[in-house]
Amino acid sequence: MSTIKQESISTINPATGETLQIYTYMPKSEVEDKIDKCHHAFTEWKQKPIGERGRIIQAIGKVMLENQDELSRLMTQEMGKLLEQSVQEIKLCAAICDYTAKNGSVQLQDLKRDLEDGERGIITFSPIGVIYGIQPWNYPVYQVIRYAISNLTAGNGVLLKHASNVTGTGKMLEELFVKAGLPEHLFTVLIIDHEQSDEVINHNLVRGITFTGSSEAGRGIGKKAGDALKKSVLELGSNDAYLVLEDADLELAVEMCVKGRVYNNGETCIAAKRFIVVDAVYEDFKKAFVKAMSDLKMGDPMGDDADLGPMAREDLRETMHQQVLDSVEKGAEILCGGKIPEGKGFYYPATVLGNVKPGQPAYDAEIFGPVASLIKAKDTHDAMRIANDSRFGLGGGIFSKDEEKAAKLASAHFDTGMIFVNTFGLAKPPMPFGGVKDSGFGREHGGFGIKEFVNVKSIILG
The missing domain is CATH 3.40.605.10 (Aldehyde Dehydrogenase; Chain A, domain 1)
Structure with a gap:
């Protein structure tokens, strides 16, 4: 035909x-x-x-x-x-x-x-x-x-x-x-x-x-x-990993991780997507992060009171939602969000997935929208291993009160083109932008x- x-x-x-x-x-x-x-x-x-x-x-x-x-x-x-x-x-x-x-x-x-x-x-x-x-x-x-x-x-x-x-x-x-x-x-x-x-x-x-x-x-x-x-x-x-270490300022980490995931409605190549938190602070971060994501308000992007606008196209929303469903089918759990709302427009709520493991789209793929993957790590070494366990290599982040230690970790071990310490990824004219691997x-x-x-x-x- x-x-x-x-x-x-x-x-x-x-x-x-x-x-x-x-x-x-x-x-x-x-x-x-x-x-x-x-x-x-x-x-x-x-x-x-x-x-x-x-x-x-x-x-x-x-x-x-x-x-x-x-x-x-x-x-x-x-x-x-x-x-x-x-x-x-x-x-x-x-x-x-x-x-x-x-x-x-x-x-x-x-x-x-x-x-x-x-x-x-x-x-x-x-x-x-x-x-x-x-x-x-x-x-x-x-x-x-x-x-x-x-x-x-x-x-x-x-x-x-x-x-x-x-x-x-x-x-x-x-x-x-x-x-x-x-x-x-x-x-x-x-x-x-x-x-x-x-x-x-x-x-x-x-x-x-x-x-x-x-x-x-x-x-x-x-x-x-x-x-x-x-x-x-x-x-x-990319599916950029943001590491929350034991000595992180948790209030700052939660604030920046939420911004890093939903800025531009989450439709950003260098957005924070996988949140890898060490065991010592995992539960505290999880509680605060899920609440902050749940509190975000969807609304008219032309107005003043919305935290999150619609996704750019209906097909993109459908693709992303299917990635959420596929991840859940393979063991992930929805901690907030995860449902397509009724009404006009291509809106999707801020969503957090827990129990994220290899083999799930939430771990392996890029989810281009306001969906966060929450992953527990044993310690700093394990967190970096998980961060680099990806075919992508664009950006990433580290939250730690010891900036010198975080900078050394970024330089020596993070296999990406850009790393953000105690902030989230936005372009800066004086700094190079680009990645490695896929x-x-x-x-x-x-x-x-x-x-x-x-x-x-x-x-x-x-």
Whole structure:
């Protein structure tokens, strides 16, 4: 039986289930034209001094702040995050613009080497061309800014295929970039399907691929990029472990673990997901953590009194709930939540699962939503063993009053790209972002992302 190819996509408000907007996929000729124009804009942009590029990058941050109300409301309407957190996301993105603009010239400055026999070496970092970003919906602005700003600062052109349910946010960013003074076509949004996306990966003018999403999808994108002999950066999923040690400040640990699990409605790759608590404080933490999660209020993300908004899509809620049911069937117990509420919208209550063991989705897989896995460990050594007993390696956390000990534990034993001590995972512009194992490879932020897609040239002077 033949299938009918979808001609358009719809954005849906997850708080109400109502359609917001309909967008038609671009025909192949339009996609080709947009890639050509992006490449042409790159050939002119790369010649501009990095200081001039930086001034426009800073202006992008300022324009986002000037349009903060409209942009934050659109983000919340399209994917359901609390309005307050949409505002926080825009402020973070403006800070990324500012940091990258101010530090780009230092990070990309030439390096000099003294060689043998009186020769001298110069190492330069040159932009390579058009970089194609395939981005998810959970941080509709940040996911774009994270790769686009570093690459624009480096002198590259940027294409974006945003997640279909946040298409409006992608289009608004395109308008704001031009409003800030970025040359037209240098940052271009493509409204395309997966088949068209594969063609973009293979396009001769596209020089690099960056993808954020699930590990399964990342394998496919990485293979396609590799087959095309194109560099890729993959920021994939995780099931981050947060360790609560015997000397932890339990009140702080509970507060931060709740925030770390439900921030952004729990739909975050670097969210706290597995809570590994040593036996000495397990019962005390469990009691306080379950109560705090139970007390969270679901509600309208556009209002002021909700702690938790809806999940971004109905299918995501169904998938997550099935993971909960499968975990329970294999021995886990529901300590709070765990039921799909009646009524409009794609809401799901804050949920805590106990008796979590290997073989359950709550232990082995990524649960992308407000579901916490509570795991008991014998001691610190056992807690770290459990934390590293994962195919993922993006982030993690440690709660201990001895910060020096926690930092040493993080450095020597935590097999992830990022570790947070006595706090929870949020991006910081000066710090690298990325993971290991099934959480992908490559880094963004902190001066590392700006060098992911440049040509490192060796110039030897005799």
